Amino acid sequence: xxxxxxxxxxxxxxxxxxxxxxxxxxxxxxxxxxxxxxxxxxxxxxxxxxxxxxxxxxxxxxxxxxxxxxxxxxxxxxxxxxxxxxxxxxxxxxxxxxxxxxxxxxxxxxxxxxxxxxxxxxxxxxxxxxxxxxxxxxxxxxxxxxxxxxxxxxxxxxxxxxxxxxxxxxxxxxxxxxxxxxxxxxxxxxxxxxxxxxxxxxxxxxxxxxxxxxxxxxxxxxxxxxxxxxxxxxxxxxxxxxxxxxxxxxxxxxxxxxxxxxxxxxxxxxxxxxxxxxxxxxxxxxxxxxxxxxxxxxxxxxxxxxxx
Numbered sequence: 001x002x003x004x005x006x007x008x009x010x011x012x013x014x015x016x017x018x019x020x021x022x023x024x025x026x027x028x029x030x031x032x033x034x035x036x037x038x039x040x041x042x043x044x045x046x047x048x049x050x051x052x053x054x055x056x057x058x059x060x061x062x063x064x065x066x067x068x069x070x071x072x073x074x075x076x077x078x079x080x081x082x083x084x085x086x087x088x089x090x091x092x093x094x095x096x097x098x099x100x101x102x103x104x105x106x107x108x109x110x111x112x113x114x115x116x117x118x119x120x121x122x123x124x125x126x127x128x129x130x131x132x133x134x135x136x137x138x139x140x141x142x143x144x145x146x147x148x149x150x151x152x153x154x155x156x157x158x159x160x161x162x163x164x165x166x167x168x169x170x171x172x173x174x175x176x177x178x179x180x181x182x183x184x185x186x187x188x189x190x191x192x193x194x195x196x197x198x199x200x201x202x203x204x205x206x207x208x209x210x211x212x213x214x215x216x217x218x219x220x221x222x223x224x225x226x227x228x229x230x231x232x233x234x235x236x237x238x239x240x241x242x243x244x245x246x247x248x249x250x251x252x253x254x255x256x257x258x259x260x261x262x263x264x265x266x267x268x269x270x271x272x273x274x275x276x277x278x279x280x281x282x283x284x285x286x287x288x289x290x291x292x293x294x295x296x297x298x299x300x301x302x303x304x305x306x307x308x
Contacts, residue, residue, distance in 0.1 A: 008147025022129035236267035
């Protein structure tokens with residue numbers, strides 16, 4: 001049994017794992033895991049409530065071919081990082097072809113036109129997720145509808161980022177007519193888009209740090225730095241990850257990079273203080289050890305040896 005989709009992000013030759021699990025694009029991993037466990041209990045042959053053999057077989061196929069592979073994509077560090085890199089590239093494509101994107105579902109059209117698009121998007125995804133795997137005759141249709149919502153969300157988010165970029169005056173726009181000048185004029189929008197993606201990566205990394213998943217956070221931040229080596233927040237958070245993993249040298253290197261880019265970067269300053277505090281403790285420990293062994297310089301002069 002095979003499943004094919006041609007709605008939403010799927011029509012851009014992208015496997016929309018968020019839609020398969022019924023979770024928003026920006027969902028935290030803990031929420032993704034909870035969602036997967038709930039779906040798995042409903043579809044697994046040992047726990048599914050479906051009565052007919054056809055429904056049970058369909059449930060098993062949905063679990064093994066769609067749901068579990070989607071969860072694997074998020075649970076494996078390298079796969080998850082790769083997924084978001086590809087999604088970021090797709091979002092960039094959507095920005096370039098904004099006028100060509102059409103939405104077939106009413107919910108997606110509402111998200112695309114809504115002033116508070118984030119709230120509308122999350123509410124719509126949540127509502128569809130409730131019935132996504134309840135009655136299996138609508139499961140594939142709902143997956144397509146959620147992917148449509150994901151497409152609308154990315155397009156709307158990208159258009160907001162572009163709108164926030166400084167606009168040139170009509171006279172300046174008319175003056176900039178050469179290809180080189182047009183590329184230069186478009187640079188603020190591209191920069192804004194990249195900044196949004198980098199900040200999203202840092203937000204995800206901070207969530208991983210909060211759950212002490214430093215290895216996943218490190219991978220997320222390294223990917224962000226590849227996109228923009230001059231992003232101070234990425235370097236600062238990476239420094240913190242290294243510090244928490246007892247890699248003081250690497251933490252020092254990354255915090256210095258962050259502060260060289262932005263001397264007021266809060267997380268880098270925090271890491272610097274923690275490194276200084278750790279260094280002071282090490283010096284004190286070495287000093288105490290020396291005192292115990294020989295009493296220091298004065299102890300060596302005045303009877304640091306054992307009494308007979």
